[in-house]
Amino acid sequence: MFKKVTQSIVNEMDPRGDLVPVHSILDHEHFRPLCLVRRKRKALFRPSPGYKQTWYRLDDVLLPGEDDKSTDSLFPNGGGQDSRQFTVKKSISDRVDGSLSLCVEPISVELKGATSLSKGWSIKLEKNHIPVPKLEALKTERKINVNHSFIQQLQKTDQNLYIVHETVETSEETTFEEFTTAEGSFMTHLYAKFHAKGTRENKQSMTIPKSCTVAFRAIQLAITDRSWGLQYFPEEHRSVFVSDGSSQGKLGALKVEVKENCQILSSLSSDLFVIFLKAIKAVMRDRNLFQELTQKMEAVLDETGSCELKTESPDLKDLLSSLQYSSRQLLLKLAGAITYTLDALDELTEDQLLLLLESLEEKIVSQQLKLVESILEHDIEHGKGHFSVDASLLSFSQEKEQKLTIAMVEMSGVKLQKDGSAVCMEKAFSAVAALYASLYVLDLLSNSD
Structure with a gap:
């Protein structure tokens, strides 16, 4: 739930920028200003860079200065404070009525009912920023401790290090609630697995404490000998595909990436x-x-x-x-x-994970993989658009398997019809690519015979 909230905040505040959401409330203290972080490995299904904690702050790996000056003065509550407060609100209320006919051996069952979802929250946030010029000044006053075990390990493994210089934090304690009610036996994310009658309620709540980091920005450190600096324009690996108006290049790159990372599993x-x-x-x-x-x-x-x-x-x-x-x-x-x-x-939603597990039981992962691959052959990177896939890929032995598959794909931003017609509801390449990579591994591991 925390991940959904922080991702929503970033989408509202900085949808095309480099603001990074914190995924776990247990880790928020490790993404405060001057915390050192490492970047996760790149992947085509990850639209923005991901970072992982190191348990260290910049002050931990610097040698004492001549005047034994602390880095505390750089923090937002010290001199040179640069902070702004604002409020983000979100409210969703939805009701879905419907029915679903299933053939469950040895009888046929018709499911009817309604599902309602309501959630809303308002959160007061504060943006804290350590001016980069202050960090630049610090590098002339404090040298890096190259004998620190952490720094030595980074050098041995040839890993880059980043420093958090901007955060978005809660300015007061906030409680979030999400309430779902299902009348009858109609639950969109359980489909064929839920046959009970009656009313089902699901309520989730979470309290986020004051001064909790929900998002941050980081800049790369350049370490040479005892000196350190800020890498404003880090070298990026050039893309292995060329955007030519189609998605063939990206699909090819994705296939290469998945096989390079997962080929060892086939042995x-x-x-x-x-x-x-x-x-x-x-x-x-x-x-x-x-x-x-x-x-x-x-x-x-x-x-x-x-x-x-x-x-x-x-x-x-x-x-x-x-x-x-x-x-x-x-x-x-x-x-x-x-x-x-x-x-x-x-990168997938919780509901998608449930549907993937059910797909494994129904032994339809291989066909789903082919379907998702056919979707990626089209240009779904550049927003909305209509296209078609081979309708035979949506032909399953049971209707529930088709409904399950269509729902799972739709959660990645592509709406499918039974005849193979499709529409991209958003820039869905990253989400569909994550689904493709997941299906690839599950298909590989489930075909051991």
């Missing part, structure tokens, strides 16, 4: 296919397991030596145990593939 034994798929399905159901596996895989990729992999979760135990006894070279490749998969799944 697994049948037993390991089962173990890997079990773990991926578990994290799709449980956000806590998702975060645990993400952190462990990032630890593997960041470590220069061996990394001990242990867990209390029975759902992850077999996977981590199999990784623990892999060679270092194989471990790095597998951890990279798992991390890439988790990054793709993290």
Whole structure:
């Protein structure tokens, strides 16, 4: 819920800028001004750069200055304060009436009912900004501690470091509520799995404390010897595709990216296919397991030596145990593939994850993958537009599988009709690309026979 709120705030405040939402309320303190962060690996399905915490602030890796001056004066509450307050509001109220006929062996069932959704919130925010000239002045007063273990590890692994210089924080405690009521047995995100009658209610609430970081901006640090500076124009890798009015180039680039990151999974034994798929399905159901596996895989990729992999979760135990006894070279490749998969799944909505799990049970992931690939062959990057896909890709053995697939694709911004006609409701390439990458891995792991 926190992720949805912060993403919504960024979309309202800076839809085309470089403001980055904080995804977890547990991590917000690690994205305050002067916190050091690292950028996540790039991916075509991630529209904006992602960052991960380092547990360090700039002051932790600098040598003392001649006058032992602290960096506290740079913070927004110190000298040179540059802050603004504003309010963001959002309100949604919707009701959907409908019916759904299903053929569930050995009987046919007709589901009828209505679903209503209401949520609204108002949040007071404060933008805090450390003037870049103050950071520029600091670099002449304080040198970098090249003997710091963190700095040495960064140099060994050739990783870039960034510093948070602007944040958007809550100026008062705020409570959010989301309330969903389903009358009868009609629930859009459960489809064929929900056959009970009556009324179903779901209420979610969350309290965000005062001074909680919801979004931030970061700038890259350039470290050479004992000196450091700000990299205003970091070198970016040139795009591997050319925009020519079609999406063929991007689809080709996406295929290359997915295969490069996940090809190692195809070499697994049948037993390991089962173990890997079990773990991926578990994290799709449980956000806590998702975060645990993400952190462990990032630890593997960041470590220069061996990394001990242990867990209390029975759902992850077999996977981590199999990784623990892999060679270092194989471990790095597998951890990279798992991390890439988790990054793709993290771009999907919770409802999409549920529908993906149901697709696995119905054994329709392979056909869904072909469908999504056919969508990406069209130019869906540049806003709204009508196009068509092969209608046979929407032909399933059961109607519920077709409805499930159409709903899952629509959640990525592409509305499909049974005849194959489609319309892009928004700039949907990134969202559809994340769905493609997720389906690719699930299809690979579920076809172990």
